[in-house]
Amino acid sequence: MREIVIGAAQMGPIQRADDRAxxxxxxxxxxxxxxxGGCDLVVFPELALTTFFPRWYIEDQAEVDxxxxxxMPNPATQPLFDRAREHEIAISxxxxxxxxxxxxxxxxxxxxxxxxxVGKYRKVHLPGHSEFDPDRSHQHLExxxxxxxxLGFPVWRNMDAWIGMMICNDRRWPEAYRExxxxxxxxxxxxxxxxxxxxxxxDETLETRLFHSDLSMQAGAYQNATWVVGVAKAGNEDGHxxxxxxxxxxxxxxxxxxxxxEDDELLVHACDMDDCDFxxxxxxxxxxxxxxxxxxxxxxxxGVIRPDGTTG
Amino acid sequence: MREIVIGAAQMGPIQRADDRAxxxxxxxxxxxxxxxGGCDLVVFPELALTTFFPRWYIEDQAEVDxxxxxxMPNPATQPLFDRAREHEIAISxxxxxxxxxxxxxxxxxxxxxxxxxVGKYRKVHLPGHSEFDPDRSHQHLExxxxxxxxLGFPVWRNMDAWIGMMICNDRRWPEAYRExxxxxxxxxxxxxxxxxxxxxxxDETLETRLFHSDLSMQAGAYQNATWVVGVAKAGNEDGHxxxxxxxxxxxxxxxxxxxxxEDDELLVHACDMDDCDFxxxxxxxxxxxxxxxxxxxxxxxxGVIRPDGTTG
Numbered sequence: 001m002r003e004i005v006i007g008a009a010q011m012g013p014i015q016r017a018d019d020r021a022x023x024x025x026x027x028x029x030x031x032x033x034x035x036x037g038g039c040d041l042v043v044f045p046e047l048a049l050t051t052f053f054p055r056w057y058i059e060d061q062a063e064v065d066x067x068x069x070x071x072m073p074n075p076a077t078q079p080l081f082d083r084a085r086e087h088e089i090a091i092s093x094x095x096x097x098x099x100x101x102x103x104x105x106x107x108x109x110x111x112x113x114x115x116x117x118v119g120k121y122r123k124v125h126l127p128g129h130s131e132f133d134p135d136r137s138h139q140h141l142e143x144x145x146x147x148x149x150x151l152g153f154p155v156w157r158n159m160d161a162w163i164g165m166m167i168c169n170d171r172r173w174p175e176a177y178r179e180x181x182x183x184x185x186x187x188x189x190x191x192x193x194x195x196x197x198x199x200x201x202x203d204e205t206l207e208t209r210l211f212h213s214d215l216s217m218q219a220g221a222y223q224n225a226t227w228v229v230g231v232a233k234a235g236n237e238d239g240h241x242x243x244x245x246x247x248x249x250x251x252x253x254x255x256x257x258x259x260x261x262e263d264d265e266l267l268v269h270a271c272d273m274d275d276c277d278f279x280x281x282x283x284x285x286x287x288x289x290x291x292x293x294x295x296x297x298x299x300x301x302x303g304v305i306r307p308d309g310t311t312g
Numbered sequence: 313m314r315e316i317v318i319g320a321a322q323m324g325p326i327q328r329a330d331d332r333a334x335x336x337x338x339x340x341x342x343x344x345x346x347x348x349g350g351c352d353l354v355v356f357p358e359l360a361l362t363t364f365f366p367r368w369y370i371e372d373q374a375e376v377d378x379x380x381x382x383x384m385p386n387p388a389t390q391p392l393f394d395r396a397r398e399h400e401i402a403i404s405x406x407x408x409x410x411x412x413x414x415x416x417x418x419x420x421x422x423x424x425x426x427x428x429x430v431g432k433y434r435k436v437h438l439p440g441h442s443e444f445d446p447d448r449s450h451q452h453l454e455x456x457x458x459x460x461x462x463l464g465f466p467v468w469r470n471m472d473a474w475i476g477m478m479i480c481n482d483r484r485w486p487e488a489y490r491e492x493x494x495x496x497x498x499x500x501x502x503x504x505x506x507x508x509x510x511x512x513x514x515d516e517t518l519e520t521r522l523f524h525s526d527l528s529m530q531a532g533a534y535q536n537a538t539w540v541v542g543v544a545k546a547g548n549e550d551g552h553x554x555x556x557x558x559x560x561x562x563x564x565x566x567x568x569x570x571x572x573x574e575d576d577e578l579l580v581h582a583c584d585m586d587d588c589d590f591x592x593x594x595x596x597x598x599x600x601x602x603x604x605x606x607x608x609x610x611x612x613x614x615g616v617i618r619p620d621g622t623t624g
Contacts, residue, residue: 124603124606125601125602125603126601127595127601148603149606152606153606154619155618155619156619157619157620162618162619169595169601172535172595172596173535173601173602174486174487174490174531174535175486175490175602175606175607175610178486178487178607178609178610179606179607179609179610181616182609182610182613182615182616182617183609183616183617183618183619184616184617184618184622184624200594201590201594208564208566211565211566212534212564212565215527215530215531215534215565216531216534216535218527218531219486219527219528219530219531219535222524222527222528223484223485223486223528223531252520252524253523253524253527254520254523278513280616280624282512282513283439283481283484284484285615286614286615286616287614287615287616287623287624288615289437289438289439289481289485290437290485290487290614290615291436291437291460291614292610292611292612292613292614294436294461294464294465294487294491295487295490295491295610295611296611297490297491297494297495298487298490298491298494298604298607298610298611299604299607299608299610299611300604301494301604302598302599302602302603302604303494303597303598303599303600303602304493304494304495304496304592304598304599305494305495305496306467306474306495306496307466307467307468307469307474307495308469310496311599312496312592312599
């Protein structure tokens with residue numbers, strides 16, 4: 001048995017006016033509850049330190065950059081790292097990263113139980129669009145404010161397990177899980193901010209949207225025999241609703257824990273990494289069953305090419 | 313609107329003693345019901361003409377070959393093709409194929425509404441094992457009796473839609489759907505024979521096994537914005553239980569129709585191919601969102617290579 005007690009630290013809404021200190025205080029409160037619950041690792045959402053600012057079209061780059069972190073840890077987040085080290089709890093959370101070279105990424109980090117950053121991931125699958133779209137009920141400007149991640153889908157050894165990260169929309173892409181599955185991943189950590197309404201399809205129900213989120217994480221878990229921890233930032237941010245639905249998914253694809261609220265909420269589950277072994281040794285023993293000679297289009301072409309030569 | 317009325321023709325068990333004529337008569341009866349239901353296309357299961365023989369270890373190659381078809385159509389199946397042409401219903405079904413060169417495949421075909429074969433697929437992801445395994449509750453010798461398909465995952469234009477096929481265990485592999493998704497597939501036809509018990513994990517419940525089947529097909533449909541028609545051969549074949557659970561899944565991943573029995577049963581649904589358009593134009597617009605520069609492992613390696621260089 002290789003048990004990691006995982007805390008999925010869903011966060012309620014962060015308003016535009018909330019400063020980093022207020023947010024970090026909430027994260028520390030969740031960390032304290034996780035310590036009481038015996039957690040070894042706590043996972044916070046995507047862009048955990050701020051509101052989900054890509055919903056707004058902002059023309060002033062200085063105003064955009066104010067949502068970004070220039071180093072990590074930094075003075076605002078140091079207390080979180082300190083408390084994590086004190087509790088001997090590894091943490092993972094997302095933030096907007098502005099590099100010394102002026103590059104912008106949607107990033108998440110993973111620490112060890114001593115509070116040292118051991119892994120960084122930059123979101124590969126940026127959803128949405130890059131210019132103002134008057135036909136949407138709200139904007140989703142991730143393609144404007146970030147560039148696509150340049151680090152691939154790394155997997156790290158931490159706490160006697162193979163751990164990877166993805167962020168939000170990555171969870172809908174089987175390629176993301178498979179890249180990590182091919183590195184033996186046993187635990188995928190992912191945070192998200194997902195609007196409760198589809199900006200381009202008003203009749204899509206919240207129930208359907210939660211189903212799509214679950215479906216993608218459960219399929220990724222099952223088809224790669226890995227734990228998946230999906231953690232929402234949820235609730236009403238300045239009039240814009242984000243759904244909750246944080247889950248801890250077992251390697252058989254079944255949901256082990258599920259959030260009930262759209263507020264700060266901690267799910268705790270003792271996850272045995274050895275539970276990945278059965279799937280990896282049988283139905284998803286890749287070396288016996290995958291047939292890469294028939295997968296060529298997956299890496300050879302980005303978009304659709306139909307048999308008649310038309311593209312889509 | 314590009315509507316195809318689809319009949320998913322689940323079949324109950326076929327016993328070892330049942331001959332082709334008896335099975336074809338049942339398929340024709342389903343076809344007649346489909347005609348009454350207004351169907352344009354009827355989908356039958358994997359290995360629709362025989363019992364699921366890979367559950368038995370057979371040493372005599374002549375006895376093995378008796379489960380195979382040397383041509384298609386052949387005298388036993390000609391009445392099925394004749395009735396389909398008469399009804400102007402396109403059909404798809406699976407069978408064991410023995411080629412003139414002596415090669416063995418687990419194959420399915422697709423006809424047009426004139427009864428002409430317009431597409432052939434050979435199963436790529438063969439599950440199970442190739443030698444007798446005394447540790448299993450039953451054998452699953454597909455790797456013994458078949459060679460992996462050599463045709464990739466083709467997509468054909470038929471009835472004003474882009475149609476592909478996969479077979480049984482293929483449905484658990486996201487690569488199979490994606491290969492077709494990258495060709496613009498709008499309708500995936502697949503038959504299966506899936507034991508109700510896991511031969512290597514007796515405590516896995518039927519409920520979990522049906523969930524895995526649904527999960528894989530629903531994720532494949534959603535993540536490629538395509539209809540998926542999954543058709544079981546079900547029930548008790550000579551003491552070996554196969555589950556039912558045939559479904560017609562819509563391009564949003566929701567189940568449109570579901571079988572209730574483990575017998576011959578026809579699901580009918582009017583499937584609008586235009587329902588694929590929204591997903592293909594938005595969240596799964598591959599050309600805008602896929603990042604093939606980070607998918608290299610998917611085609612470069614078959615099995616697991618961990619960051620420390622160990623393999624699995």
